[in-house]
Amino acid sequence: MATAEKVFSAPRQPILRSNAAQKLLAFAALIVIFAVFSFLSPFFATPENIVGILLATAVNGVLALGVTFVIVTAGIDLSVGTVMTLSAVMTGLTVSLAGWPVPLGILIGVLTGSVAGLINGLIISRMRVPPFIATLGMMMVARGLALVLSTLETGTIKPIYFNDVPVFRQLMMGSILSPLLAPVAPDFNLPNAVLILFVAALVAAFVLAKTVLGRYTVAIGSNEEATRLSGVGVAGWKTAVYALGGTFSGLAGVMIASRLNSAQPALGVGYELDAIAAVVIGGTSLSGGQGTILGTIIGAFIISTLTNGLRIMNVPQEWQFVVTGLIVILAVYLDILRRRRM
Amino acid sequence: MGDLLLKMAGIEKSFPGVHALSQAQFELRAGEVHALVGENGAGKSTLMKILSGIYSKDAGSVRYQGKEVEISSPRAAQHLGISMIHQELNLMNHLTLAQNVFVGREPRQPLRFMLDEAKINAQTQALFDSMHLRLDPRTLAAELTVAKQQMVEIAKALSFNSQVLIMDEPTAALTESEIDELFRIIRQLRSKGVGIVYISHRLEELKQISDRITVMRDGHYVDTVDAKAVTIDQIIGMMVGRAIYESSPEVPEQPEQAVVLAVRGLNRGTAIRDVSFVLKKGEILGFAGLMGAGRTEVARAIFGADPIDSGEIFVKGIRTAIQSPRDAVRHGIGYLSEDRKRYGLAVGLSVEANIALASFEQFVGSLGVVDDSKVRSIASRYVDLLSIKTPGIQQLVRNLSGGNQQKVVIGKWLTADTEILIFDEPTRGIDVGAKSEIYRLLNELAHAGKSILMISSELPEILRMSHRIVVMCEGRITGELSAAEATQEKIMRLATQRSGMVAATENSFAAKAEVR
Structure with missing residues (x-):
């Protein structure tokens, strides 16, 4: 048996040691950014501002959750921003104009996202259109549809307000946790939006790590052909991944409508890039096969903390774009450095 | 050897520009190791990829366990109990060994959509133990050497309880002792009545491990012989069929060369x-x-x-x-x-563009304009010199056969x-x-x-x-x-x-x- 032991034992190569490092790095970066802004401005580390940061992260964070799945399969979804808007408009139409019950309107908004994602998935996996092109097309289609639907009421493009249904705004801005938090932190008015983000993140993390869908997401991104040869129906699972991504966009649509108390049909373009940036900063590889939900959430917080901090420092918005862009490039460059070492 | 398990007959398969299989046939009994040999391009892998559902056949029939079957996908083949271990490694680097072994058929608990990681780890461990493989099922596939990844692929195929196991060059990356181990496993499977198709270039192995040998050449079936009754020279004779290579280098050694x-x-x-x-x-x-x-x-x-x-x-x-x-x-x-x-x-470009690709500077005139006539004349010269078979130098490289594509690459470097x-x-x-x-x-x-x-x-x-x-x-x-x-x-x-x-x-x- 001695020979067999020698031959078949696995040499442990510390190849993946630095995977955790990137996540740690991102987290450390978040802490540093936070510390720096706290030092520079007395208005930064206040309860109100922290709530503001959390609130600002919610929508982008939920979008980024869906994008994480897509990117782990080595795909891309450019349509998440405008699909979010379309979902918001659908909720607006059903709840505010048609007067349907709020839960039903929310469901329709979320499902609108699922359907858009499903169509993305079918175009990509059945018609074999590259994800970049398919979702670019969907991005424009959803944008157009959102604008068209917003004209139904008055014949011109205009936002749909939820003023008749005040309960809808409570979805995001209300705080079911406040009574619980009151004894320890009375000033800390944690809006539901943050709760929704964390619940969605937990669900996403569970799906990615513990379910069949998550397993195939990683497998497809790692080696699509090998996955197919293992007897996995790759086309179907890929479709499911895009549908899941769309579902998160739908949820984000409902959230942004609630937060703005209106469905803004012209909104949405550019959101997909923030979401992709969050995913990438969080250490998910664009070449597929690896990525974590925790990383994505950290990435989303890095972006919103930076934006918030720079605004508090009175840095003009134009420069905020520049900084975010440089951070994205830096994050991907670190990822490439890490790969080269392997 | 047991009953007839599988019979493929009259199999035809064409790819663009290549007639890969022509009236190919193959049969396999339960409990036999049936070697499939032939030179590269003889059609062995193509035939077996048809059997394992990766390619669809153009014509012909497959009878399996007495019934006519249509194998339309790798999954259909697995359901029938036919698995193939591919020459190229097909593991997912970002998954653990156990996850790789069970990908596509994970046991789930307690709800239908949840994975049971503990169970696949335990089952994979049992599988590795039965193969005397000292590996931890929780190791990531990326951490293994090529040889060990191959052993995991074999373990994966075994885990299907396959009736037919196709191995495409399983020993190509293994050492002597690893090959001994593989053969031990193959014999163990044979005694359980599994039919094993063994594709290999290493003819000396065939005498050791196989019961029968089928030879293919240029997409055709040549013959099936008893492994015990045939010599390696006879197999080579059937494989080559005609004198196709020069027997040795024609250029004598010139040690004084610079x-x-x-x-x-x-x-x-x-x-x-x-x-x-x-x-x-x-x-x-x-x-x-x-x-x-x-x-x-x-x-x-x-x-x-x-x-x-x-x-x-x-x-x-x-x-x-x-x-x-x-x-x-x-x-x-x-x-x-x-x-x-x-x-x-650049397969989407023409023959002439590819030939000029590495040396465009030669063809650029004083104004920075490409001198097309010069490109054409050089390209034509190499097409003649290398006897590249193409309808013309404007032909897209994509449409040429593999050999002619290789000549275009040679032409490119000669031009440079x-x-x-x-x-x-x-x-x-x-x-x-x-x-x-x-x-x-x-x-x-x-x-x-x-x-x-x-x-x-x-x-x-x-x-x-x-x-x-x-x-x-x-x-x-x-x-x-x-x-x-x-x-x-x-x-x-x-x-x-x-x-x-x-x-x-x-x-x-x-x-x-x-x-x-």
Whole structure:
């Protein structure tokens, strides 16, 4: 048996040691950014501002959750921003104009996202259109549809307000946790939006790590052909991944409508890039096969903390774009450095 | 041997430009090891990919367990109990071994959509134990060597309780003791009544392991013989069928020739370890070794396609810093990749555009405009010279056969006036007839004073073409042989000569890691 032991034992190569490092790095970066802004401005580390940061992260964070799945399969979804808007408009139409019950309107908004994602998935996996092109097309289609639907009421493009249904705004801005938090932190008015983000993140993390869908997401991104040869129906699972991504966009649509108390049909373009940036900063590889939900959430917080901090420092918005862009490039460059070492 | 398990008859398959299978047939009994042999391009893998549902057949019938079956997908094949272990490794690096073994049929708990990680780890452990494989199911696939990944693939196929197990060159990357282990497992399966299809180029293995041997040639069925009653020479005779290769290099050794390329102490991580060699004018230097031995890495490093940690490269005696393919081309080095379509050709462009690709500067006039007539005349000259079979120089390269595509790449580097040509698997994916033409061309190039470094995994090809042979294993050069002294056995011994000290340290470390 001695020979067999020698031959078949696995040499442990510390190849993946630095995977955790990137996540740690991102987290450390978040802490540093936070510390720096706290030092520079007395208005930064206040309860109100922290709530503001959390609130600002919610929508982008939920979008980024869906994008994480897509990117782990080595795909891309450019349509998440405008699909979010379309979902918001659908909720607006059903709840505010048609007067349907709020839960039903929310469901329709979320499902609108699922359907858009499903169509993305079918175009990509059945018609074999590259994800970049398919979702670019969907991005424009959803944008157009959102604008068209917003004209139904008055014949011109205009936002749909939820003023008749005040309960809808409570979805995001209300705080079911406040009574619980009151004894320890009375000033800390944690809006539901943050709760929704964390619940969605937990669900996403569970799906990615513990379910069949998550397993195939990683497998497809790692080696699509090998996955197919293992007897996995790759086309179907890929479709499911895009549908899941769309579902998160739908949820984000409902959230942004609630937060703005209106469905803004012209909104949405550019959101997909923030979401992709969050995913990438969080250490998910664009070449597929690896990525974590925790990383994505950290990435989303890095972006919103930076934006918030720079605004508090009175840095003009134009420069905020520049900084975010440089951070994205830096994050991907670190990822490439890490790969080269392997 | 048991009952007839499988019978394929009259199988036809065509790919664009290639008639891969013509009236191919094959049968398999329960509890037999049936070897399928033939040269590259004979159609063995194609036939087995049809059986395992990867390709669909154009015509013919497959009878399995007494019934006519249509195998439309890999999944359908698995359901029938037919699995194939592919030549190219097919593991997902980002998943653990257990996740790899059970991908596509994970046991789930307690709700239908949830994975049961503990269960697959336990089942995979049991599977590894039955194979005497000392691996932790929770290890990531990326952490294993090529040989170990292959063993995991075999474990994966075994886990299907397959009735038919197809192994495509399973020993290509294994050492002697690993092969013994594999054979032990194969015999164990045979005794359980599994039918095993064994595709291999290593004919000496077939006598050891197989019961019957079926020979294929150029997509046709040749014969099926009893393994005990046939000699290796007879098998080779059936495989080759006609004299297709020159028997030995035509160019005599010319040791007084000048050294055109010298490499000293080349290093990059664990992929290239202290590699030194010289290449002389008019010489074909063969680079032999198993998959993953580091030959392509050395070629790419010399060509400037990958960075190196340390080492010196001398071109015609002058120390040269080659930091990019552009530098390499400027110093007269051309690299013909093993993956022509990805790295060698712009298949969507015409023959003439590809031939001019590496040397466009030659064809640019004073105003920065490409001189089309000059491109055309050079391209036409090489099409004639290399007898590239194409309807015209405007033809898209995509539409040419593999052999002619390879000639276009050669034409490209000749146009660029390269003195040193690195051929990486020059005949991979090229049909048998076109192969001999590539060989003739290589000989002619060497005659004309070009220096050729030829990487090949086909030992007969190395032996027939090379003046000298360098053998690599695990990133190191383990030996050098002259054409006169080289035999398949000697090359294989060098190709599997692992560095003892390194292996021992790694293993003791691994053993410790596994104790916990």
